[in-house]
Amino acid sequence: xxxxxxxxxxxLILALLLGSVSVSAAPVATGSGLVTTQAALxxxxxxxxxERIQEILSRADVQEQLIAQGVDLAEVDARVAALSDEEAxxxxxxxxxxxxxxxxxxxxxxxxxxxxxxxxxxxTNVFPFTR
Amino acid sequence: xxxxxFRQLLxxxxxxVLLLALLTLSGCAATPRLAETTVQTLPRQVVIEGVPFHAQxxxxxxxxxxxxxxxxxxxxxxxxxxxxxxFIPGREGSVQPEMLAAVRRHGHVPFVLDNSFDALLTxxxxxxxxxxxxxxxxxxxxxxxxxxxxxxxxDAEEMILHSGEEAERSESFRRFDATWAxxxxxxxxxxxxxxxxxxxxxxxxxxxxxxxxxxxxxxxxLPAWVAFVERFPHSGMGYFALGNARHATxxxxxxxxxxxxxxxxxxxxxxxxxNLGLTLQAQGETNEARQALERAASLPGxxxxxxxxxxxxx
Numbered sequence: 493x494x495x496x497x498x499x500x501x502x503x504l505i506l507a508l509l510l511g512s513v514s515v516s517a518a519p520v521a522t523g524s525g526l527v528t529t530q531a532a533l534x535x536x537x538x539x540x541x542x543e544r545i546q547e548i549l550s551r552a553d554v555q556e557q558l559i560a561q562g563v564d565l566a567e568v569d570a571r572v573a574a575l576s577d578e579e580a581x582x583x584x585x586x587x588x589x590x591x592x593x594x595x596x597x598x599x600x601x602x603x604x605x606x607x608x609x610x611x612x613x614x615x616t617n618v619f620p621f622t623r
Numbered sequence: 624x625x626x627x628x629f630r631q632l633l634x635x636x637x638x639x640v641l642l643l644a645l646l647t648l649s650g651c652a653a654t655p656r657l658a659e660t661t662v663q664t665l666p667r668q669v670v671i672e673g674v675p676f677h678a679q680x681x682x683x684x685x686x687x688x689x690x691x692x693x694x695x696x697x698x699x700x701x702x703x704x705x706x707x708x709x710f711i712p713g714r715e716g717s718v719q720p721e722m723l724a725a726v727r728r729h730g731h732v733p734f735v736l737d738n739s740f741d742a743l744l745t746x747x748x749x750x751x752x753x754x755x756x757x758x759x760x761x762x763x764x765x766x767x768x769x770x771x772x773x774x775x776x777x778d779a780e781e782m783i784l785h786s787g788e789e790a791e792r793s794e795s796f797r798r799f800d801a802t803w804a805x806x807x808x809x810x811x812x813x814x815x816x817x818x819x820x821x822x823x824x825x826x827x828x829x830x831x832x833x834x835x836x837x838x839x840x841x842x843x844x845l846p847a848w849v850a851f852v853e854r855f856p857h858s859g860m861g862y863f864a865l866g867n868a869r870h871a872t873x874x875x876x877x878x879x880x881x882x883x884x885x886x887x888x889x890x891x892x893x894x895x896x897x898n899l900g901l902t903l904q905a906q907g908e909t910n911e912a913r914q915a916l917e918r919a920a921s922l923p924g925x926x927x928x929x930x931x932x933x934x935x936x937x
Binding site for chain 2: 558570593610
């Protein structure tokens with residue numbers, strides 16, 4: 493029984509996600525039946541079907557993470573929709589590790605002294621007065 | 624006595640280690656070298672005129688940098704409107720993929736440049752302000768920062784940047800490159816559809832425009848595809864994409880022409896034969912459609928089954 497659940501639950505999660513995600517992957521074909529450029533490009537690379545599922549999952553994941561990080565609900569959809577497949581995957585996998593441009597540094601005295609010296613050496617640019 | 628001596632020795636050793644560490648560090652940072660061809664072709668001094676400056680507030684160097692490049696491109700958007708589009712409160716900053724995504728939302732194509740000093744200066748010389756990501760601090764205590772490079776001076780070896788709270792700040796090549804290298808020299812330009820960076824590779828441009836098209840529309844991307852096949856006239860994939868964009872905007876004859884150019888460049892591009900066949904079929908050119916679909920069905924690959932099915936429906 494437990495084994496059954498183990499196989500069943502990912503499928504259920506997937507089914508729920510596919511139903512609820514408002515941003516889905518770009519369609520393979522247009523209304524006229526032509527294959528889209530994006531589908532052709534991703535098919536050139538890898539196993540396209542697996543990647544499509546992966547992409548939908550990672551976009552949902554990014555949405556969730558952004559909301560958890562305090563991004564406005566009204567903005568999340570549009571923000572995720574403007575990402576490329578690769579960017580969405582990158583964000584889903586490592587949002588915590590991605591460098592976030594903010595120009596702020598944790599203030600510690602030792603760090604302060606080291607950075608002061610490296611600033612003077614021209615290796616860093618933390619303190620404006622060293623220039 | 625011996626205790627004091629020992630401490631002195633320890634202090635001396637510590638100082639030595641620190642000195643050595645600093646020397647090694649400074650050894651890594653040298654004035655960046657440019658390729659000979661770049662030096663010969665670039666003007667000695669460039670400052671792009673009329674790039675508006677927005678001073679950053681709090682942690683908003685991302686939105687501020689975006690506003691500067693987008694305003695320069697003629698997009699009417701201010702920092703306050705961009706903050707909810709890229710800022711992540713939990714991270715107190717903005718991440719690279721979302722900087723690119725925001726450019727797309729404002730109708731421009733973001734191109735990440737080759738990670739080189741040459742590519743950066745070349746784009747500035749072409750009149751495109753470049754958003755750069757720097758780590759102003761050391762890798763152990765990062766201080767990630769976005770700035771806009773708007774000029775350089777080869778003789779004075781200085782970059783000119785709109786950065787933080789300072790407009791047109793001069794920064795020595797050496798210091799700039801030391802801080803920029805910590806982001807693997809990440810930089811991008813935001814261009815109108817139809818413009819391409821100078822040294823951009825075919826694959827990179829293809830991906831950038833295809834992503835832009837997915838986020839915006841075929842209509843918005845059409846000028847970019849036209850420029851792409853002009854720059855890369857032997858790209859089968861480029862003509863294929865152009866054909867799709869034309870088809871989506873209702874230009875079916877133009878689409879057929881582009882698909883034909885595509886297979887002329889790459890006879891083995893099954894997906895282009897397939898779309899050519901489908902477009903011809905819709906135009907009532909059954910014989911020609913059949914020829915194209917037969918060719919598509921004969922090519923092994925992902926689209927073979929689609930082509931076979933289309934052939935059966937014909």
